[in-house]
Amino acid sequence: MNEAMLTHRYDLQxxxxxxxxxxxxxxxxxxxxxxxxxxxxxxxxxRGYQSETGGVFYERVPFELIDKLDNLFTNKAKEHA
Numbered sequence: 268m269n270e271a272m273l274t275h276r277y278d279l280q281x282x283x284x285x286x287x288x289x290x291x292x293x294x295x296x297x298x299x300x301x302x303x304x305x306x307x308x309x310x311x312x313x314r315g316y317q318s319e320t321g322g323v324f325y326e327r328v329p330f331e332l333i334d335k336l337d338n339l340f341t342n343k344a345k346e347h348a
Contacts, residue, residue, distance in 0.1 A: 268315060268324040278326075281308050285328045286336050293337075301330045 272278050285308055293299050307327035315322035 268310075268312060268318065268320050268322070271312065271315070272310070272324055272326075277310060277324075281310070281326055282328055282332065282336070284308065286333055286340075289333050290337060290340075301333065 272281075285305070288305065289301060292304055296304065307325055310324040310326075312318075312322040312324065
């Protein structure tokens with residue numbers, strides 16, 4: 268599963284989707300906390316259901332990465348430079 272994730276660059280897709288969810292929850296939930304309100308990302312590979320992992324790939328994107336990307340997309344990165 269790791270090889271398929273990297274070969275097809277699903278890792279980048281995963282991070283962008285997690286960032287989008289983070290920004291949506293931050294805008295909509297009072298007292299939003301990344302660590303409390305997000306549990307990670309699951310990818311299901313139907314063709315890999317007979318593999319050791321059952322075709323499931325799980326990743327928890329570190330808050331530090333999501334926070335840095337969030338700041339980058341809101342131009343806060345320039346303020347901290």
